[in-house]
Amino acid sequence: MSVSTPTTDDFVDWYTDLTWTRAALYALVLLGVVFFLAPLETGLMTAFKSDAAVIRTLPFLPPFGDGFTLDNAQFAWNHLSGPLLNSLVMSIPATLFTVLFASMAAYGLTMVDWRGQLAVLSLFMVGVFVPYQAVLVPLARFWNNIFPLGKMVAPYVASLPYFTENHAVLVPLIITHVAYGIPIITVLFRSYMQTLPTSLVESAMIDGASVTKIYYRIIVPLCKPMFAVVFIYQFTQIYNEFLFSLTLIGNASSSAATVTLVLPSLGASVSGMDFGVRMAASLLAAIPTLIIYVAFAEQFAKGLATEA
Amino acid sequence: MGEINISNLTKRFGDVIAVNDLNLEIEDGEFLVLVGPSGCGKSTTLRCVAGLETPSGGQIRFDETDVTYRVPQNRDVAMVFQDYALYPHMTVRQNMKFGLEEEPDYTDSEREERVEDVADLLDISDLLDRKPGELSGGQQQRVALGRAIVRDPSVFLMDEPLSNLDAKLRATMRMELQHLQEDLGVTTVYVTHDQTEAMTMSDRMAVMNDGELQQVGEPLDLYHAPANLFVAEFLGEPNMNHLNGTVDDGQFVTDGFTYSFDDSVLDDVGDADDVVLGIRPESVEILDNDPEAVSLGDREFEMTVDVVEPMGNEHVVHLDFVTGASESLTAIADGMRRIEEGESVVVHLPHDAAHVFDAKTGVALHNRRVSFEGSSDQLDEPRV
Numbered sequence: 001m002s003v004s005t006p007t008t009d010d011f012v013d014w015y016t017d018l019t020w021t022r023a024a025l026y027a028l029v030l031l032g033v034v035f036f037l038a039p040l041e042t043g044l045m046t047a048f049k050s051d052a053a054v055i056r057t058l059p060f061l062p063p064f065g066d067g068f069t070l071d072n073a074q075f076a077w078n079h080l081s082g083p084l085l086n087s088l089v090m091s092i093p094a095t096l097f098t099v100l101f102a103s104m105a106a107y108g109l110t111m112v113d114w115r116g117q118l119a120v121l122s123l124f125m126v127g128v129f130v131p132y133q134a135v136l137v138p139l140a141r142f143w144n145n146i147f148p149l150g151k152m153v154a155p156y157v158a159s160l161p162y163f164t165e166n167h168a169v170l171v172p173l174i175i176t177h178v179a180y181g182i183p184i185i186t187v188l189f190r191s192y193m194q195t196l197p198t199s200l201v202e203s204a205m206i207d208g209a210s211v212t213k214i215y216y217r218i219i220v221p222l223c224k225p226m227f228a229v230v231f232i233y234q235f236t237q238i239y240n241e242f243l244f245s246l247t248l249i250g251n252a253s254s255s256a257a258t259v260t261l262v263l264p265s266l267g268a269s270v271s272g273m274d275f276g277v278r279m280a281a282s283l284l285a286a287i288p289t290l291i292i293y294v295a296f297a298e299q300f301a302k303g304l305a306t307e308a
Numbered sequence: 309m310g311e312i313n314i315s316n317l318t319k320r321f322g323d324v325i326a327v328n329d330l331n332l333e334i335e336d337g338e339f340l341v342l343v344g345p346s347g348c349g350k351s352t353t354l355r356c357v358a359g360l361e362t363p364s365g366g367q368i369r370f371d372e373t374d375v376t377y378r379v380p381q382n383r384d385v386a387m388v389f390q391d392y393a394l395y396p397h398m399t400v401r402q403n404m405k406f407g408l409e410e411e412p413d414y415t416d417s418e419r420e421e422r423v424e425d426v427a428d429l430l431d432i433s434d435l436l437d438r439k440p441g442e443l444s445g446g447q448q449q450r451v452a453l454g455r456a457i458v459r460d461p462s463v464f465l466m467d468e469p470l471s472n473l474d475a476k477l478r479a480t481m482r483m484e485l486q487h488l489q490e491d492l493g494v495t496t497v498y499v500t501h502d503q504t505e506a507m508t509m510s511d512r513m514a515v516m517n518d519g520e521l522q523q524v525g526e527p528l529d530l531y532h533a534p535a536n537l538f539v540a541e542f543l544g545e546p547n548m549n550h551l552n553g554t555v556d557d558g559q560f561v562t563d564g565f566t567y568s569f570d571d572s573v574l575d576d577v578g579d580a581d582d583v584v585l586g587i588r589p590e591s592v593e594i595l596d597n598d599p600e601a602v603s604l605g606d607r608e609f610e611m612t613v614d615v616v617e618p619m620g621n622e623h624v625v626h627l628d629f630v631t632g633a634s635e636s637l638t639a640i641a642d643g644m645r646r647i648e649e650g651e652s653v654v655v656h657l658p659h660d661a662a663h664v665f666d667a668k669t670g671v672a673l674h675n676r677r678v679s680f681e682g683s684s685d686q687l688d689e690p691r692v
Binding site: 197199200202203204205206207208209210217218221222 | 360380385465
């Protein structure tokens with residue numbers, strides 16, 4: 001056995017390999033990295049700069065000495081902690097219910113045989129393409145006049161700690177998000193389930209398992225990667241959603257206002273834009289989605305790989 | 309407790325008829341093999357018995373109970389799939405226990421015990437806590453088998469369970485499966501496209517083609533007395549020789565080749581004109597005589613050796629007629645014998661080795677006479 005050690009030959013090899021095209025390629029890659037990361041880095045730096053430092057220093061340089069401050073972060077936290085909680089109270093149940101119902105629907109539409117399946121599936125397909133803007137007015141009228149669920153549940157919501165009567169509006173909002181999330185998530189689940197070998201379900205049937213047992217014992221565990229994908233997708237979707245919140249909650253000063261309603265007005269005033277506050281608030285608002293991504297990253301990658 | 313009665317079973321997929329008017333009776337404890345080329349409807353038949361497909365017509369009865377439209381859950385059958393269909397997220401133990409969970413008359417510890425017993429029987433006890441992904445193909449196969457046995461069903465259904473194993477393991481498993489089935493005494497329907505599996509394992513075999521049942525019977529019955537040309541060609545390796553020709557004046561005639569039939573053959577052939585003469589390769593005798601030195605006797609022909617395939621115990625010899633006939637023959641010769649390619653030989657086709665089929669319908673008109681050593685009974689007439 002001989003152990004190879006770096007020699008001058010290796011260096012010569014490396015040096016001669018380094019052609020102009022290769023150098024150009026590296027330069028381009030580096031440029032790409034800078035292009036994508038610079039705004040993020042700038043935002044992060046700005047969030048920790050005092051007003052004076054924001055004006056006087058280059059945006060992407062880190063804050064030095066007096067220029068460093070936690071005031072922006074403090075301000076953002078004071079104004080956003082409530083809305084953040086509202087957003088989570090809305091997004092988490094909405095996501096869980098969407099994923100649960102959509103996976104059941106996909107299972108029923110893919111792995112179980114029954115008459116009229118295609119018609120129901122077509123309805124789901126159509127649901128994917130309904131634009132949010134088209135339903136805003138009917139939606140508002142439905143929840144306010146036809147079926148004022150918010151008003152109905154208001155006393156119960158108010159009796160909970162922290163929550164006020166205003167928060168009752170989150171209940172219809174959750175239902176709306178679930179309803180509008182189900183079609184696309186169902187289609188995603190369905191395409192994943194179609195890749196599963198049918199013999200597994202058949203085998204379970206012969207083993208005497210009922211349709212429900214097959215769902216929670218066989219299908220749910222096998223669809224784990226897809227659950228991660230749709231969980232991330234749907235959570236981000238609902239957390240970032242603006243139109244439904246605006247329509248049903250109404251204004252940013254409501255105690256039930258979500259992050260997306262409050263964020264646009266934060267740091268903006270007649271005297272000008274407070275960049276430090278805006279950046280701190282934006283980063284704060286982004287934290288929940290970042291946590292979700294990191295937590296499910298591995299499953300997410302698996303899910304995407306198998307889906308393609 | 310495990311009799312299966314299939315009557316007039318038909319299954320259509322759109323315009324395609326997968327199974328056409330199939331009638332089959334399977335006795336309790338019998339090992340029946342459904343065999344045929346791919347697409348012949350054998351798997352569809354099995355899936356109808358399992359309840360995974362709903363028949364388009366006909367009836368399936370288990371012990372006189374009509375189960376035609378019963379869901380698989382209520383049929384008390386166990387099935388081994390070609391891809392094993394082991395649940396990948398469960399351990400072997402959980403896989404085997406899964407089917408038992410629905411059986412009401414077990415306590416949990418009894419289920420555990422039953423799983424361990426069957427694992428012992430199949431020699432997979434040390435695999436119980438592994439996941440299917442960590443097992444080799446042969447081990448997965450045993451687990452799939454164990455999962456079926458554990459439930460103690462009234463019928464086993466097997467859909468090409470050995471086709472994903474290598475040749476050596478397949479031969480071992482073949483024997484083991486047979487022993488298991490004999491010990492357990494459970495009615496088994498086994499689907500395969502492999503005629504060796506069908507011949508070696510079955511009590512009776514059913515040959516299918518194009519959705520139609522061709523013949524049912526004991527393996528040797530089917531081999532020696534095939535009901536038609538399809539069964540004759542399908543069974544046996546190498547394939548049966550067949551020559552297309554006409555019957556003329558008590559002789560079989562094709563270009564450059566005549567073969568005289570004896571009386572018993574002629575009686576069976578009757579007034580059919582266009583026939584197919586079939587001769588199994590092992591019936592083709594290559595004589596030691598030098599063709600130059602002797603004159604040809606009755607049913608003897610001079611032929612040239614085209615290709616010799618040495619198998620060790622025997623040679624598969626491909627022969628051409630020197631008379632320039634377009635047909636050729638395949639023969640099996642002893643493995644110890646020297647046969648050179650290009651050599652001229654005398655070939656004898658014994659008078660009692662001939663099968664004759666109707667050229668149009670493929671129906672067997674006459675089958676060779678066979679007597680087994682130690683017994684004098686003649687094979688039954690072909691049953692269809």
